[in-house]
Ligand code: SF4
């Protein structure tokens with residue numbers, strides 16, 4: 001592994017005369033991703049970049065809207081983790097109405113919603129999107145390497161994935177009224193009380209959910225440690241990590257302060273108040289990508305990039321608040337031999353530890369009498385600016401709003417998890433390109449190696465483009481003069497053809 | 500002696516001076532309507548209450564009930580017209596139901612469901628309209644205004660004020676505020692005004708309370724528009740006769 005991940009392939013020194021390979025998934029609305037490679041005559045990779053078109057224009061779109069509309073409006077950013085945007089925006093709105101501390105009932109119910117979201121999102125990713133690669137191999141036959149293949153070869157696993165996701169969605173539905181795009185969090189609290197019947201309904205399947213979640217960690221751990229040498233080095237690189245942690249340093253998804261650690265596990269900052277994120281995180285613009293590149297100010301834009309999401313959170317946490325997840329975290333942490341675990345593929349394992357945590361945390365909340373409380377709303381001294389930070393399934397999510405005296409949003413800044421991981425995903429692409437594609441004739445299996453690396457980060461575009469595990473890809477090999485040399489198309493049915 | 504007419508073949512009794520719509524509602528027969536309110540003078544602008552009498556179309560909210568007349572109302576043709584009229588109301592404004600705080604409590608949305616509207620059908624006009632958020636308690640979002648003039652009439656007839664008026668004509672017409680600055684903050688509006696309460700859309704709302712009604716407990720989540728409207732009419736009749 002390189003000492004700190006190499007930035008070498010970010011920009012070719014002499015791009016002229018290189019062949020350009022474009023890997024462009026056909027996407028729907030959530031995002032549009034594209035990988036470009038520049039290769040010389042010997043197929044040596046000289047430059048590798050991941051480009052993502054992110055939610056451009058959204059910050060502009062919400063200008064002028066009343067603040068109480070924002071938590072509902074922003075859910076439309078994403079069909080995949082709307083609850084995260086809903087809650088991050090609501091947290092920012094809490095600040096506007098002076099609700100710096102919610103009532104215990106409101107906070108616990110919001111947590112319940114968030115853990116339901118984490119559970120369903122992680123189950124979807126691991127079982128539907130990632131498991132085909134992990135169970136069959138990165139260059140296994142395409143016809144098999146999809147969720148249908150998983151259903152055929154490992155029916156029990158496939159069913160668990162579906163049921164776990166469904167349970168998470170039920171938590172969301174019970175609280176927010178709909179499985180997708182409901183509403184629950186409002187400035188200063190929540191709009192609905194939980195009934196005893198709702199609680200009993202959710203409790204009914206929980207033992208099974210816990211059991212399956214434990215099993216999922218076993219699967220993820222087994223896959224990772226089963227081929228440790230390769231899994232630990234595939235797309236692996238040293239990096240900094242950013243996440244929220246609780247004031248006592250333990251794992252946290254809903255609230256807490258920002259913690260950043262370096263590649264050796266040393267603190268860069270800790271318990272940074274969400275309001276002060278701009279003092280520590282800046283964003284760099286690069287000409288070749290619409291997506292910005294956030295970095296830790298103290299380290300500068302070259303070295304300050306970091307990773308977020310399950311790997312960052314598990315690396316950063318001193319402990320998990322629930323016993324089963326803590327046991328698994330310890331096993332995971334042992335892999336780091338005193339420092340953070342840097343492997344890209346360790347994301348899957350970390351993600352499943354988080355899913356287990358979510359299941360345990362849901363159980364604890366359902367056993368907590370506070371969740372039946374009537375005291376749902378609070379407010380205090382009004383403010384014109386609010387920041388909400390939350391750990392979305394994919395990583396740290398920042399929502400920042402400024403309103404005017406008429407309650408209208410005048411400024412908004414959103415940093416989504418996928419943006420936080422922008423540099424990291426680019427580094428992963430470069431690592432894989434350098435190690436697996438260099439000097440090779442491109443095949444579908446090799447291309448899939450690039451996707452496997454990106455998919456580990458569970459970026460929004462991943463879900464958006466291959467809900468069935470078959471990302472339609474088009475790769476063009478162009479000569480330096482722009483002439484098409486070769487074109488490889490992988491159809492939505494997973495089949496490759498030269499065109 | 501009570502008189503009666505026939506609504507789609509059903510005998511409907513009426514009292515002297517009642518309109519077809521009033522008599523039908525009184526008899527438990529819902530006729531879709533948006534600009535009509537039992538407590539206000541009829542306005543006859545939305546055309547949803549359209550019926551056919553002797554082969555000619557009439558707004559039932561203004562058409563006096565007459566002895567023995569045969570009124571067609573719930574026919575496939577008229578229902579298709581109502582659907583088209585509703586679709587036009589949607590495309591003439593900027594109605595984003597998914598993020599609108601009135602969703603579930605909105606009469607325009609409920610009407611769209613009632614008439615079986617599945618899409619907008621007509622091209623969206625995307626008119627540029629100004630929002631007036633100047634008032635500390637009341638919000639006016641003209642994007643959602645269907646220019647039914649309910650607020651205009653309610654402010655005048657029920658609130659004893661004269662806060663609103665319609666300016667301009669046709670597609671360019673818009674709701675204007677009668678105040679020195681043309682802004683709501685300098686008008687006499689109050690969040691308790693009937694003008695605000697009766698607005699059938701999210702155009703006039705009380706500020707800072709949006710989304711406090713959970714999905715499942717909003718006005719039209721549990722009961723249909725027709726049921727609610729018929730009950731409200733019956734209550735109104737019981738009080739005012
Ligand atoms: S503001 Fe409401 S009540 Fe007034 S005209 Fe517009 S839609 Fe009708």
Ligand code: FES
Nearest residue numbers: 532543545546560
């Ligand atoms: S209700 Fe009769 S025209 Fe609107």
